[in-house]
Amino acid sequence: MTPALPGGPDGPSSPVPGPAARDAFADALGRRLRGPGSPGSLDVLRTTAGTLLDAVPADVWCAVMLDPATLLDTGGLHEHGFPQQVMPRLFDIEHADQEGVDNVRALARRRGTASLLSVSMRGRMADSVYYRDVLRPVGLSDELRVLLRDGPRTWGLLVLCRGPGAPPFTAAETALAAAVSAPATAALRRALLLTGIDRDDVPDAAGLLVVDDALRVRLATATAERWLALIQEAHPPPGRSLPYALSALVHTARTAAPGSQVRSRAIGATGHWVTLTAWREAGAGTLPGPLGEAGGEGSEGDGGDEGLTVVSLAPTHPRELTALVLDAYGLTPRERQVAQQVLLGRSTAEMSAKLHIAEYTVQDHLRKVFDKAGVRSRRDFSGELFRRCYLPRLDDPPLTKDGRMRDGGVQDGVAKDDGDGDG
Numbered sequence: 001m002t003p004a005l006p007g008g009p010d011g012p013s014s015p016v017p018g019p020a021a022r023d024a025f026a027d028a029l030g031r032r033l034r035g036p037g038s039p040g041s042l043d044v045l046r047t048t049a050g051t052l053l054d055a056v057p058a059d060v061w062c063a064v065m066l067d068p069a070t071l072l073d074t075g076g077l078h079e080h081g082f083p084q085q086v087m088p089r090l091f092d093i094e095h096a097d098q099e100g101v102d103n104v105r106a107l108a109r110r111r112g113t114a115s116l117l118s119v120s121m122r123g124r125m126a127d128s129v130y131y132r133d134v135l136r137p138v139g140l141s142d143e144l145r146v147l148l149r150d151g152p153r154t155w156g157l158l159v160l161c162r163g164p165g166a167p168p169f170t171a172a173e174t175a176l177a178a179a180v181s182a183p184a185t186a187a188l189r190r191a192l193l194l195t196g197i198d199r200d201d202v203p204d205a206a207g208l209l210v211v212d213d214a215l216r217v218r219l220a221t222a223t224a225e226r227w228l229a230l231i232q233e234a235h236p237p238p239g240r241s242l243p244y245a246l247s248a249l250v251h252t253a254r255t256a257a258p259g260s261q262v263r264s265r266a267i268g269a270t271g272h273w274v275t276l277t278a279w280r281e282a283g284a285g286t287l288p289g290p291l292g293e294a295g296g297e298g299s300e301g302d303g304g305d306e307g308l309t310v311v312s313l314a315p316t317h318p319r320e321l322t323a324l325v326l327d328a329y330g331l332t333p334r335e336r337q338v339a340q341q342v343l344l345g346r347s348t349a350e351m352s353a354k355l356h357i358a359e360y361t362v363q364d365h366l367r368k369v370f371d372k373a374g375v376r377s378r379r380d381f382s383g384e385l386f387r388r389c390y391l392p393r394l395d396d397p398p399l400t401k402d403g404r405m406r407d408g409g410v411q412d413g414v415a416k417d418d419g420d421g422d423g
Helices: 019-033 041-055 084-096 104-108 129-138 171-179 181-192 222-230 244-254 318-328 333-343 348-355 359-373 378-393
Strands: 060-066 073-077 114-116 142-150 153-162 207-212 217-220 262-267 273-281 308-315
Touching: 019 041, 019 171, 019 181, 041 060, 041 073, 041 153, 041 171, 041 181, 073 244, 073 262, 084 129, 084 244, 104 142, 104 153, 114 171, 129 142, 142 171, 142 181, 153 181, 171 181, 181 318, 207 222, 207 244, 217 222, 222 308, 244 262, 244 273, 244 308, 273 318, 318 333, 333 348, 333 359, 333 378, 348 359, 359 378
Parallel strands: none
Antiparallel strands: 060 073, 060 153, 114 142, 142 153, 207 217, 207 308, 262 273, 273 308
């Protein structure tokens, strides 16, 4: 790669690809993501990162999934990511302190999808706490971030870094990086909506995990360990005992208001959702059971009065799943309102009166909702949401609590509508 010439505070100068070139790059990625088979979430991230890295090389990179409600990490690819020794400080800056001009929450409020730290800092990198405490200690000089975003909802983040021996990122590379956001986000949303068969024993109850401030596990129930094993993360050998999705949550809980809880949701390797809830406890002596006893199971040291973080891992509640599924369909705010009215069983006339729009406008929104959901009628749409979110509440042995078929189960389709169409 030919080094770019410096271009002042707005970054190195280079010809910025025009709309046609950016569209061609995005279309090529879109075709790869729509290839044969049904790629999972990590497959989408790996294909997207591979395509981008072919055009925009990096010394260090990672690709993570985010909970659109909290912007906390929920899994991802870390084989070529940051060294583990800087991750605690990274999580503090990113999620606990929420500092920095290119913090993921600050990026989510901007219009663009790609941002280069040196440009955001206008060349004053030493003023960036993220650069001082995360990048510089591991020999990195700049970072390019790409949000995987659909409107106000952010589903993932790509991070590319280069060291001082590499050419600086150029404006052209930043533009190409921004072009991958739309096709990658669409594919990631599709992956989150995939259904399948659970081939292992998926936990149906909550698990409990207790970690200390060094992220050492002080107590873990068997159910919690099974939930953790389902979180989708890839790390270099020999791997990690705790996923970064959990580390990010714990770091956030440490700085939360006393008595409050921090929550995020992650999709497991089998396609079902788990809700992680964390809160702080004053010390080991305040916890009941073995952890509160000196030398109890899973404890290290004398217990003392150190601060501990308790994490509950449980199946995501149907109400939360409904909101996640509607988000994953990529509905506009108005389409979401119409979809919610469908789920309430409202007629076209009732929707028109409730939303203060004409009936033909309701019909138009319904067609778009059905198209995005891949169904043909109100009954199909309600049935799809019912299967995903509410059927698991019923006592039906072939199903897990998230509505997925276990091995040996028989899946009955929802009856097709007899021509009620959009009306």
